[in-house]
Amino acid sequence: xxxxxxAAGAHPENLGAYALDALDPAEAxxxxxxxxxxRECRQQLDELVEAKDALDRVPLEALLDISPDFA
Ligand SMILES: [Zn+2]
Numbered sequence: 367x368x369x370x371x372x373a374a375g376a377h378p379e380n381l382g383a384y385a386l387d388a389l390d391p392a393e394a395x396x397x398x399x400x401x402x403x404x405r406e407c408r409q410q411l412d413e414l415v416e417a418k419d420a421l422d423r424v425p426l427e428a429l430l431d432i433s434p435d436f437a
Contacts (some may be wrong), residue, residue: 377400377404377408378396378397380393380397380406381397381401382412382414382430384411385411385415385418388430397411
């Protein structure tokens with residue numbers, strides 16, 4: 367696992383993949399740990415899960431490109 371990935375304050379870029387259960391177990395665990403204390407990402411994830419439910423017919427690739435943008 368990339369150490370920088372777990373750096374404090376670093377938002378995971380793969381929430382979309384996580385919402386789709388498309389991550390490796392280790393990656394999914396890292397996202398889970400991050401969202402446990404990051405309200406922004408948890409909200410983002412909620413939206414992604416809702417979008418996933420609504421867009422089940424959209425190709426996976428389209429959703430995997432989604433990344434958080436908190437600029
Ligand atoms: Zn975050």
